[in-house]
Amino acid sequence: MSRIRLFLPNDTSSRAAGANQLAEAWADRAEIELIRTSSHGAFFLEPMIERDTPDGRVAWFNVTPDDLPRILAGEGGTRVDQIPFLKQQTRFTFANFGVTQPLSLEEYRVHGGMKGLEAAGNMSPGAIIEELRISRLRGRGGAAFPVWTKWQVAQRAPADRKYVVANADEGDAGTYCDRMVMEGEPFRLIEGMLICARAIGADTGYIYCRNEYPAAAHALQAAIQKAEEAGLLESHGHRVRLEVVVGAGSYVVGEETALLESLEGRRGIVQARPPYPAEAGLYGRPTIVSNVLTFATVSTILARGGEWYASMGTERSRGTVVLQIGGRVKQPGLVEIPFGATLAEVLERFGGGMTPGSRLKAVQVGGPLGSLFPAAKLNIQVCYDVFVKAGAILGHGGIVVFDHETDMVELARHYTVFTAEESCGKCTPCRIGSIRSREILERIQAGRGTADDLALLTDLGETMKTASLCAFGGRAPYPVLTAIEHFGEEFRRLMT
Amino acid sequence: MTVPQRSVLASVLDRCRAKQPNQPTILQALLTVQEELGHVPLDAVGQIARTLEVTEADVAGVLSYYPDLRTKPPGRHVIRICMGESCAANHCGRVLRELQEQLRADVGETTSGDRFTLETVYCVGNCAVSPSVVIDDDLYGRILPSQVASLLAQYK
Numbered sequence: 001m002s003r004i005r006l007f008l009p010n011d012t013s014s015r016a017a018g019a020n021q022l023a024e025a026w027a028d029r030a031e032i033e034l035i036r037t038s039s040h041g042a043f044f045l046e047p048m049i050e051r052d053t054p055d056g057r058v059a060w061f062n063v064t065p066d067d068l069p070r071i072l073a074g075e076g077g078t079r080v081d082q083i084p085f086l087k088q089q090t091r092f093t094f095a096n097f098g099v100t101q102p103l104s105l106e107e108y109r110v111h112g113g114m115k116g117l118e119a120a121g122n123m124s125p126g127a128i129i130e131e132l133r134i135s136r137l138r139g140r141g142g143a144a145f146p147v148w149t150k151w152q153v154a155q156r157a158p159a160d161r162k163y164v165v166a167n168a169d170e171g172d173a174g175t176y177c178d179r180m181v182m183e184g185e186p187f188r189l190i191e192g193m194l195i196c197a198r199a200i201g202a203d204t205g206y207i208y209c210r211n212e213y214p215a216a217a218h219a220l221q222a223a224i225q226k227a228e229e230a231g232l233l234e235s236h237g238h239r240v241r242l243e244v245v246v247g248a249g250s251y252v253v254g255e256e257t258a259l260l261e262s263l264e265g266r267r268g269i270v271q272a273r274p275p276y277p278a279e280a281g282l283y284g285r286p287t288i289v290s291n292v293l294t295f296a297t298v299s300t301i302l303a304r305g306g307e308w309y310a311s312m313g314t315e316r317s318r319g320t321v322v323l324q325i326g327g328r329v330k331q332p333g334l335v336e337i338p339f340g341a342t343l344a345e346v347l348e349r350f351g352g353g354m355t356p357g358s359r360l361k362a363v364q365v366g367g368p369l370g371s372l373f374p375a376a377k378l379n380i381q382v383c384y385d386v387f388v389k390a391g392a393i394l395g396h397g398g399i400v401v402f403d404h405e406t407d408m409v410e411l412a413r414h415y416t417v418f419t420a421e422e423s424c425g426k427c428t429p430c431r432i433g434s435i436r437s438r439e440i441l442e443r444i445q446a447g448r449g450t451a452d453d454l455a456l457l458t459d460l461g462e463t464m465k466t467a468s469l470c471a472f473g474g475r476a477p478y479p480v481l482t483a484i485e486h487f488g489e490e491f492r493r494l495m496t
Numbered sequence: 497m498t499v500p501q502r503s504v505l506a507s508v509l510d511r512c513r514a515k516q517p518n519q520p521t522i523l524q525a526l527l528t529v530q531e532e533l534g535h536v537p538l539d540a541v542g543q544i545a546r547t548l549e550v551t552e553a554d555v556a557g558v559l560s561y562y563p564d565l566r567t568k569p570p571g572r573h574v575i576r577i578c579m580g581e582s583c584a585a586n587h588c589g590r591v592l593r594e595l596q597e598q599l600r601a602d603v604g605e606t607t608s609g610d611r612f613t614l615e616t617v618y619c620v621g622n623c624a625v626s627p628s629v630v631i632d633d634d635l636y637g638r639i640l641p642s643q644v645a646s647l648l649a650q651y652k
Contacts, residue, residue: 016625016637043624173580173619211564212620214633248527248562251618265521266554267561326582326623333624364581368618398623400581414584418618421563 003033004072007050007057009098011039011183012215013176017046018064025065031072038184040098041334042085044352050098056081057099088349090312090320091336092300093293094177097184102219105226108187116302117232120195125155128199132298134306136318141167141254141291142366142395143471144317144384147298150288153278154200157286162202164193165263165282165289168209168216169247169254172367174398177322177334178292182209182216185296186223190232190242192295195302196288198235205242206282207292208259211249220244251368251422255470256281256289258424269424270470291396293322313339317383321394325351327401328358343399344378351401358403362486366395368418369475374486391482393475408487409494412480413441419476430473433464437480449495454484497537505540508532509547522548522558526565535566570613571606573651575599578628580619588627592616594641595629598648612651 008019023034039046045061049071058077060067070076080098081087091097100107108114120128132148139145154162166189170178181189193205209217224242227233233240250268252258257271260282281287297319301309310318317339323346326332331352341349343363354360363373371392373380380390387394402411416438425431440457443449461477468474484491497505512525525548529536536544536559545552559565577583577592592603599607599614606613622628625637631651639647 012620012635013622013625013637016622016628016635041624046625170621171619173578174582174623175619176621176623179621212617245524246527247564248523249564249617250562262523263521265523265525265558267557324623326626327585332582332626368581398581400585400623402585405587406585410589411584414579418579422618 003031005033005035005052006071007035007037009039009046009048010036010102011180012213013043014039014046014048017043019047022047022049022063022065026068029068035101037100038097038102039180040080040086041094041180042083042331043333044331045083050080051077055079059083085331085333085350085352089336090338092320093188093296093322094180094334094336097180100185102184102186103222103226105187105230108185112303113187113299114191114232116299117191117194119302120198125199125201128195128302129155131302131306135301135309136306137294137297137301137309138317138384139290140293140297140322140396142172142393144394147290147294150278150290151196151199153276154286154288157279159286161204161285162200163282163285163287164196164200164202164205165259165287166193166205166207166292166295167254167256167259167289168207168213168292169259170210170213170292170396171251171254172369172396172398174326174364174367174400175324175396177324177397179213179216180334181292181296182213183219186220187227188296188299189220189292190223190227192298193242194232194235194240195298196290196295197240200286200288201236202288203235203238203240205240206263207242207244208247208253208263209244210247217244217246250424252424252470252472255472259289260287267424269426270472272469293396314381314383316385321382321397323382323397323399325399325401328355328360328403329353329401330355339383341382342378343373343380343382346382346399347378347401354401354403358405360401361404361406362402362408364400364402364479365398366393367398368415369393369472369478370395370398371478372482372486377486391478408483408490409441409445412483413438413445415476415479416441419472423473427467427469427473429464429467430469430476433460433473434476436460437477441480444491444494447494447496449491451492451495453495454488454491458484497539501533501537504532505529505543509544513547522550522555523562526555526559530565535569538567571610573611573632574613574615576615576617576630578618578620578622578626578630579616580623580626582623583627586627590641591627591629591639591644594644598644612648
């Protein structure tokens, strides 16, 4: 009798939700074969088990070890293509998630992988960059800079050596799409980096992976090894060397100049630009530093064409946006849709409402430097420019929902504790401003604050916004100031 | 440093130098030392600097900059509670308070008998299954304050 194949995600969050307990409990069941896949990112349903059927894959949700008999009998279960959370998405970068085995190069190819690299192999560097120009892809790490411009600068810069660096220091709390790419489809990142190496003429690539993501670093190392064995690590007939470098817990290292400092082994201190890394980056050579998700998107653009990509989204935010919903909602997970839906629509369609007993109070978009939105202000279109106009950022696509029990003064203090700890210290507004902001908030919390303190906090925030060297100090005041703007009563209530 | 520590340090540094003869990176050397010794003893800074041919200030600067590098040995188990925004939204503060009470230790402290060191971390990317607690290499999600005691009992 052939064994029944059951698919079980091996993503870090799937395991945190209990996937390994299932694997352990069923380890000696000879009638089943467990295949560990990536995750769909519908984490509220995990641990989730799937089976092949004539109608496609069928899934069982929130599975416990005792559920095995009914899974084997085929009782219950939902067709994966009928899961509303997934059905309403437009997945390209994450199309294979939950389907394939992360370290199977063969499965990656069967599901369309390496087609972008093959296409790029028949194109000149200029033509690859032109395709990206047509796609109008903007960097997915947060700064949203046009990708093709950066690549063109590096391509045109004369140098004995150039580098490709994947920024895998996904430090924004509330985001996990880079982690999912690295763990779930590492070949996609490798493919994007190889396309970049070909376009700019680089022979060395580094993936700077944060220390908090051990499984991602491990998967990438294994995938690089497999790509090497398959003879994929080359460009223009020359070998391309890829290496994973693990960080040591600094948030600011996510800023590109600080990242390069750290890659060279020094303190992760932000450097003044220009020169930009594309002109003079790692070891003074032209270097493309792009976010993991950017490289992961490049692969699909080269495979399907820039025009196809640019046909989705809004006027100035083309393609799909990858959002990661977390916090007090019923359905936290990863969402890929074209740019343009409103934040309210995203939360309604995918968030599934608040966890029982809680009411929505505030939503933060874009990580710990992102602005807070009150419930009444969620009717904002999810795209780069509308957010910037509203004084907010889309950042890396993290959406965190806070409930009615959240103490906004404490939350504001929480942000300043984070900023004070993580400030690299190079510029004064950020180094001093973050600590003074924390002290003021602690004074208010202790009941010793006055209206002058709120004015001072606002003034300090404005100074940090305009005078900080990098986006860290420049954005750090936003969550605090938007907390005061929308929930000022909570601050004033504590004042004497 | 003890004599065995010194000899481990010497062999680690030789390896680092051999791996990157032209571009020895201070950070990677310190991470390797920490992996072998559990921490980077402050009195190892001189030897590390000499081997890598950089100044002691360079090494000390990197050592003090990165939160994950430690200069004191941690307890047998390191507990890191995630303070990221999704965990905060899911009231990780209550889990932290429970940990502090059960361990009778504050963040950054090691319990008596060196059993646990309590630390915070800003996001482990487990936001959709939060709040998160990491003990050594094990990640736990959807943790409630009521589960803390049984979680700790698994680590002797």
